[in-house]
Amino acid sequence: MRLMWGKSGIATILAVIALLAMAACGEQAKWQVLSPQEVQDLFAGSTVSGHHEVYGYDFVSYYDSRGWFHSDQGEERGMHDGKWWTVSGENNICIHWAPESGDLCRRIVRGRDGRYLKLKGSKTVVTYWKFQRGTLKER
Numbered sequence: 001m002r003l004m005w006g007k008s009g010i011a012t013i014l015a016v017i018a019l020l021a022m023a024a025c026g027e028q029a030k031w032q033v034l035s036p037q038e039v040q041d042l043f044a045g046s047t048v049s050g051h052h053e054v055y056g057y058d059f060v061s062y063y064d065s066r067g068w069f070h071s072d073q074g075e076e077r078g079m080h081d082g083k084w085w086t087v088s089g090e091n092n093i094c095i096h097w098a099p100e101s102g103d104l105c106r107r108i109v110r111g112r113d114g115r116y117l118k119l120k121g122s123k124t125v126v127t128y129w130k131f132q133r134g135t136l137k138e139r
Contacts, residue, residue, distance in 0.1 A: 031109040031117070036086035039093050039108050042116070042131060043084070050128040062135045069095070093118070 034042070044065040051058050052073075061071035063084055071080045082097040091105040106126075107119045118126035 030112050032111075034092055034108045034110060036088055036092050039086045042108070043093070046131045046133055047135060048128060048132075049130045050126050052126055053124050 043063040045063070047060060047062045049058070049060045057073055057077055059071055059073045061069050063069045067083050067085055069082055069084050071082070072078075073080060080097060082095055084093065084095045086092055087094055087105060091107045093108055094103045094105040096103050109117050109119060111117070116128040116131075117124050118128070
């Protein structure tokens, strides 16, 4: 069976493709990648709460301005310490969990709605809920 596409059918298909492309571009435009300085200003000296989307736990972490952090990941996962720093390039923040080997570098983005996400490539790894100045003990 042979399909016949008239000019209006092809025009409709091209219009749909164009709309899908614009929607995809619009979705990306909703998120701004933070500069290393913006990441430093946001995290340094702050207690940060959020949800790890990959492993499914909530956390509260303190990011010291000197480069260490302390993370309370709930009763099951416990407390974890490590180091953090900002970098230039595709990613803008790195962490090193003690005593594990290897650095985890990711990208922090801000949405037009004020939300912050940590991305690995295009995948959301962490959704941040709140940034507050001060340590875990002060909260």
